[in-house]
Amino acid sequence: MDAFSASLMADKREIIFAPTVYKFQTFAQMAEEFKLNERDVVLTNEFIYTPFMKDLGLKCHYVFQEKFGAGEPSEEMIQVMYDAIPYDSYDRVIAVGGGAIMDLCKLLGCKRPDTVHNLYFKRFPVVHEKDVIAIPTTCGTGSECTNISVAIVKDEKDGVLTGGETKLGLVSDDIIPNKVCLIPELLKTLPYKPFACSAIDALVHATESFLSPHRKTMTSELFSEKAMDVILKGFKLIDEKGQDARFEYMDQFVTASFYAGIAFLKAGCGPVHGMSFPWAAPITCPTARATICSSAPSWTTMTSTSPTVRS
Numbered sequence: 001m002d003a004f005s006a007s008l009m010a011d012k013r014e015i016i017f018a019p020t021v022y023k024f025q026t027f028a029q030m031a032e033e034f035k036l037n038e039r040d041v042v043l044t045n046e047f048i049y050t051p052f053m054k055d056l057g058l059k060c061h062y063v064f065q066e067k068f069g070a071g072e073p074s075e076e077m078i079q080v081m082y083d084a085i086p087y088d089s090y091d092r093v094i095a096v097g098g099g100a101i102m103d104l105c106k107l108l109g110c111k112r113p114d115t116v117h118n119l120y121f122k123r124f125p126v127v128h129e130k131d132v133i134a135i136p137t138t139c140g141t142g143s144e145c146t147n148i149s150v151a152i153v154k155d156e157k158d159g160v161l162t163g164g165e166t167k168l169g170l171v172s173d174d175i176i177p178n179k180v181c182l183i184p185e186l187l188k189t190l191p192y193k194p195f196a197c198s199a200i201d202a203l204v205h206a207t208e209s210f211l212s213p214h215r216k217t218m219t220s221e222l223f224s225e226k227a228m229d230v231i232l233k234g235f236k237l238i239d240e241k242g243q244d245a246r247f248e249y250m251d252q253f254v255t256a257s258f259y260a261g262i263a264f265l266k267a268g269c270g271p272v273h274g275m276s277f278p279w280a281a282p283i284t285c286p287t288a289r290a291t292i293c294s295s296a297p298s299w300t301t302m303t304s305t306s307p308t309v310r311s
């Protein structure tokens with residue numbers, strides 16, 4: 001058993017529900033509730049900022065993730081972000097985006113490490129110092145409530161770089177965001193393809209945590225089942241009424257992906273994610289899409305061998 005699975009099993013807590021959770025109709029309502037100001041850094045994308053934030057004229061400091069490079073977070077991207085956002089220039093971090101932005105903002109809330117590489121390889125401690133408010137604009141990762149920040153890092157063996165890269169999760173309860181705001185309106189601009197990938201990613205989180213061979217918990221009984229039920233009803237709706245039907249169901253999709261995040265935070269995922277990470281990172285395939293490719297063979301194996309599978 002790998003070290004991460006072993007630590008999940010050793011941890012006797014049943015539900016970790018760390019952030020305080022809010023729901024708002026609009027970004028403006030959230031900004032009013034939290035009195036966003038010039039000491040807040042908002043990490044987002046320009047194409048989310050323009051329709052939802054620009055006209056509000058808030059004084060906070062907006063930074064666009066695309067300025068740091070394309071794709072999923074990497075050691076280089078995180079260092080560029082650190083350089084672009086001096087640590088003493090903000091008191092609070094607002095993450096408005098997909099899982100990548102959530103994961104980057106978790107790092108902005110922590111003490112700056114000597115190197116990003118040392119942080120991910122646990123040679124520098126994770127120390128939470130600034131509040132993070134997480135606002136997801138996809139309905140997939142659940143990263144807004146998890147204790148993981150994923151990045152593509154330089155691989156090493158016995159402390160020596162191998163020349164390759166790997167996708168690694170930095171795990172610590174200290175990086176769970178302090179607050180989560182669910183604002184379904186922000187998903188209006190999410191195109192159908194990333195929407196579909198992220199919704200399937202959330203379904204896989206829910207299913208894998210429900211079937212978790214390592215750690216069946218209260219979260220799998222409650223949150224995984226609810227997430228699967230809500231997401232599958234949404235897929236049925238889209239099947240019957242077409243792609244645009246997702247807009248009338250966005251509140252449910254974003255809520256369900258949050259539930260799935262709570263579920264896999266404690267019960268863990270399984271072979272679908274386990275098989276996706278190693279092949280997806282080197283070819284820069286988004287994990288959400290990779291989980292779709294890895295699903296069919298993994299479910300077949302899992303449901304035929306796992307002792308914890310229930311009918």
Ligand SMILES: NC(=O)c1ccc[n+]([C@@H]2O[C@H](COP(=O)([O-])OP(=O)(O)OC[C@H]3O[C@@H](n4cnc5c(N)ncnc54)[C@H](O)[C@@H]3O)[C@@H](O)[C@H]2O)c1
Nearest residue numbers: 072098099100137138141143146148150186187189190194
């Ligand atoms: N920390 C965790 O618990 C956890 C769990 C799973 C995945 N992840 C990480 O999350 C990332 C994947 O997250 P994701 O699936 O949300 O994808 P993403 O963050 O990469 O976003 C997918 C694409 O959709 C765009 N987008 C996002 N919201 C949009 C909106 N409202 N309108 C228009 N475009 C929008 C993004 O710019 C991007 O191009 C990966 O880096 C993965 O490693 C983290």
Ligand SMILES: [Fe+2]
Nearest residue numbers: 141201287291
């Ligand atoms: Fe995932």
